Amino acid sequence: MSKAQRPKSPCEPREPTRTGMSKEALKQAYIDNLFFIQGRFREVATPHDLYMAAAFTARDRLLERWVRSAQLFKSSHARTVCYLSAEYLLGPHLAKTLINLGITQAAREAAEELELDFTAVLEEEEEPGLGNGGLGRLAACFMDSLATLRIPAIGYGIRYEFGIFDQRIEDGWQVEVSDNWLRNGNPWEIPRPKICFPVCYGGHTERYRDADDQWRTRWVPAMVIQGMAYDTPILGFGTDNVNLLRLWKSEAAESLDFQAFNIGDYYGAVHAKIEAETISKILYPNDEPEAGKELRLKQQYFFVSCSIQDMIRLHLNTVGPIERFDRKFVAQLNDTHPALAIAELMRLLLDEHGMDWEQAWGITHRTFCYTNHTLLPEALETWPVALLERLLPRHLEIIYEINQRFLDQVRIRFFADDARVARMSLIGEDGERQVRMAHLAVVGSHQVNGVAELHSELVRTTILRDFHDLWPERFTNVTNGVSPRRFIMVSNPRLGRLISEVCGNTSWARDLEQLRRLEEHADDPAFQARWREIKSAAKRDLADWMAARTGVDLDPVQLFDVQAKRIHEYKRQHLNVLHIIRTYQRIKQDPNHDLVPRAFIFGGKAAPGYFAAKLLIKLINAVAEVINHDPEVNGTIRVAFMPDFNVKNGQRLYPAADLSEQISLAGKEASGTGNMKFSMNGALTIGTLDGANIEIRRAVGEENFFLFGMDAETVAHRQAEGYRPWDHYHGDPELRADIDLINSGLFSHGDTSLFRPLTDQLVNHDPFMVLADYRAYLEAQEHVSSAYRDPARWTRMSILNVARMGHFSSDRAIREYAERIWAVEPLPVESGQETEH
Ligand code: T68
Structure with a gap:
């Protein structure tokens, strides 16, 4: 009889509380940690105590593996x-550690039996x-x-x-x-x-x-x-x-x-x-x-x-x-x-x-x-x-x-x-x-x-x-990559579960090329419906969070159009704002204009001493204030700024985005990695031929990417011959109307000078050629809207984006560094216990 088949004898040692991976071991460890480390019992524990007890429970399991790793690395x-x-x-750390240990499910069940709100415990972490x-x-x-x-x-x-x-x-x-x-x-x-x-x-x-x-x-x-x-x-x-x-x-x-x-x-x-x-x-x-x-x-x-x-x-x-x-x-x-x-x-x-x-x-x-x-x-x-x-x-x-x-x-x-x-x-x-x-x-x-x-x-x-x-x-x-554990499994557990179902297990998360298996389901109406439901659920989660934090109501039927990254002129958040203002003017001119409802969502920090970037944040919020309260708009479009964009808040955005804005001036964004995170979560990209956008577009297929704007060579050429933004301002009445609307004081309670530094810079210098790409951007946005009107087409594009993003795992990037640059080999630490993997 093998060891596994043998009935457990009462004399056999119990799974150790400090390192055991079962639900029972986790529960016992949790109670011990709450008592011995936080010095609390359940009735008086604060949410932070509850989090700390969970963190220490995960940490003990990490340390056990760490010591074994250190011993091996030293001796070898x-x-x-x-x-x-x-x-x-x-x-x-906590959610990721549980996933990497393979004990998320066991921990969730342990929490349930201890009558703990699992999500609230995770949320408590700073x-x-x-x-x-x-x-x-x-x-x-x-x-x-x-x-x-x-x-x-x-x-x-x-x-x-x-x-x-x-x-x-x-x-x-x-x-x-x-x-x-x-x-x-x-x-x-x-x-x-x-x-x-x-x-x-x-x-x-x-x-x-x-x-x-x-x-x-x-x-x-x-x-x-x-x-x-x-x-x-x-x-x-x-x-x-x-x-x-x-x-x-x-x-x-x-x-x-x-x-x-x-x-x-x-x-x-x-x-x-x-x-x-x-x-x-x-x-x-x-x-x-x-x-x-x-x-x-x-x-x-x-x-x-x-x-x-x-x-x-x-x-x-x-x-x-x-x-x-x-x-x-x-x-x-x-x-x-x-x-x-x-x-x-x-x-x-x-x-x-x-x-x-x-x-x-x-x-x-x-x-x-x-x-x-x-x-x-x-x-x-x-x-x-x-x-x-x-x-x-x-x-x-x-x-x-x-x-x-x-x-x-x-x-x-x-x-x-x-x-x-x-x-x-x-x-x-x-x-x-x-x-x-x-x-x-x-x-x-x-x-x-x-x-x-x-x-x-x-x-x-x-x-x-x-x-x-x-x-x-x-x-x-070495083209950058991002961690699919962090940016799919932790951020978007619903999508993670669906992928695991298609792939048969979770091994896709360390072999991301397996996402290809989604391709065969891209046209399956039942699968598409599940795909859309996952996206809608994430949109509802984000809408709830945004309503609570900012008071802005987003409607999950809207197309969620997201630009989240540092605020910088080269990343051209103002190009996005010009499109919003154009859309607003169209509604004002023709309230019956048949528009795809959109939520324009921004997130990002400006360096404290970067005046232009801070003014851009103010502009986004000022435009939001006017549009969100205009009865004529009637909720067709909404503008929202997510405060405090960081990893945790990013995890709320990536799963909920329909459209990812990657609109830097070609030749300025070294790679970008947000572009990868969005696309891996089923957002389609509107983007320039800049950084890794080029490779993403090649991977997902030209037809599944909304391209616009000059390429880096054209940019260099136009700048060498002397770029004159003024010509665009004068040559394009809609563009002029958009900029003039900012200057009119409509978004600044009548103050016509507030946004002048920004508009003057655009019209007179425009170092990042916003005006030169404006028209092409608007046209690409029209393509976005018409694709979104056809849910089957859009969903197919979304599935294909995820299916073809395997290359952009940071595992692939590290493999390239290891082989081509570092000349290092893997050294596996012997596995101790069974996990969910
Ligand atoms: C970014 N750089 C690139 N810098 O902008 C981005 N800088 O395209 C690329 O994807 C990413 O690096 C990863 O390669 C930065 O984030 C900084 O944060 C930084 C910090 C201190 C000083 C200068």
Whole structure:
């Protein structure tokens, strides 16, 4: 008789409460955690207590797998990916952890028997907003996929005390509220007081002779602080592999504190503590000039220094010797924010480990890879040489030396081409001298990638063209992807269940090409009806939420037309607004005009110092106010702004959208990932040939995508010949009427100047060519409306969109990085228990 068949004897050990996966074990664990960790019994527990007990119940199960993973990774000396990112936009942990553990159903049943509202418990979680948008969210999806693909990895970053601000809308304006996410404790992290490293700033360098009579450099800093590790386990889906997200918190270096205290400088010691703690205090918003942000540079160096020191420690503790560092680790730079890691590894190898330059450079160069996320010139990072000299004098010396050796290579290769040497230098000489971080990142890495095909092409042919001439083999593309666990299973459980039914089980969630199996049902009326019901249910959920939060009533029969992303001129939310105003004017001119009812829904934050973006939010809300209260409109169209767009609120939007607005000016959006999230949830896209839109359109089929606007080549051409938005304003009476309506004061209680900065910019400069694409956009919107009138056609398109989105899983992206860039292999952790997978 096999073990499974044997009847359970009363003497057989019970499933352990702390790690068991059955409903009974979960119930017992929950009650224990509520009592022993929260110190509560049911009758007096707050909603937050109930959430914490659930979180700890899930966490114990994570930790058990984590310890097994760590043991395996240590004993097997596995090659490990280190993802260096200043941002991680993780989203709520609990729902995802239950799904990845495969115990959602068991937990739901346990909650029912404990008379807990399962959804309310999940809703109670405050998400860690340790990122601005796409870049930070990509890092989170990549961590999820690394674990799911069983690739040993460590994510390194900053444990900001205050993440991205919370957004409120008051009188139509964005108001920023600080994000005190740690206020109630964070059950998902484990502090590691013994894992801390000193981080130095300022001072000067000295030359000296070492024991072998070699000249060496020593850095004598003016200030030392320390970074302490906080670890968050990241479990994969359908595997027991758990990776580590290690975030650093800055604090005063204890030894120095006491020194000051002992000589009686109590205030000095406290001051030093505050100064040290400030470094990891707050996440900087993007879309703001870096100039003068000394603290931001301190942050970047802080996390990079801790991370590299930690990598060296781990390496010496296991495989060693230091000369083999690059075999143990490969480090991916998520944009240039961690690019100082290149200089830091060089410094440690040269000054601390006594290596010579060639050997240190070989190791450094083989360790790093760099991902570029932007072409916008204003977003390319530079730091004033003077600031670096003051803050990191040794690093500046190293950067100079890297530059000198590099430029010698350029001179040999491109003889007497001084202009090229000046263009490629790590130091920009126009105006105040600046270190160009992208140049440092390219020179110090062995692979450089963009995040969508068009973007990688533009990286090669525009901003990094000279580097591509020199090292063509170094450049590659890895198109972004998103996690189907987060953006289908967690966000849209109804759709997830239907897909599981079609595929026979949940394995599609780690093999997203299986979505293809939906194709055969695309024309089946019964299946279509179920598809539409899933979309309607999500629309009802969103409508309820929006009504409660904003007072705007949305009707699920309307076409839900959604644009949710950071507010930025290049993303062209104003183009969307012009279409809304046009639709409004048509209704006013002919109230019997046969229109497809639409809800125009926006979401997104503006950087606090980005005036134009904040004015755009005000405009959207002002237009909403007028249209939503106009009796002639009579609810045919509605405009709503979802406050505080973050991962959690995004999860409400993606399942409910019929139409996804991806309307950036071609050549400006590196990839976009919202475009993938919407399409994976059955929204159709109206979009330009920009970023990953191009690949999405190719994948889902041209006939299932609403394309409009100029391509990147035409944009470049038109800009080169001199673009005159004024001509469009004068040449198109409808466009003029729309802009004039904004200027008329209708949306601003008669104030004709409020939106002038916005309309003047459009008519006179229009750097993102809104007016040039206006007419094409309106026409594409007409195609949208006529497709929506035919439910069978629309539903077929929607099903085909989902069916063909398999390529845009972050698992595929990580597989490409692993094979083509990192040369790492999966290392499966032995499975312990049975789960739902
Ligand atoms: C985004 N970049 C790209 N940057 O805009 C988007 N920037 O096209 C792409 O899909 C995504 O990266 C992932 O590749 C950002 O999100 C930032 O958030 C940022 C943060 C700090 C400084 C500069």
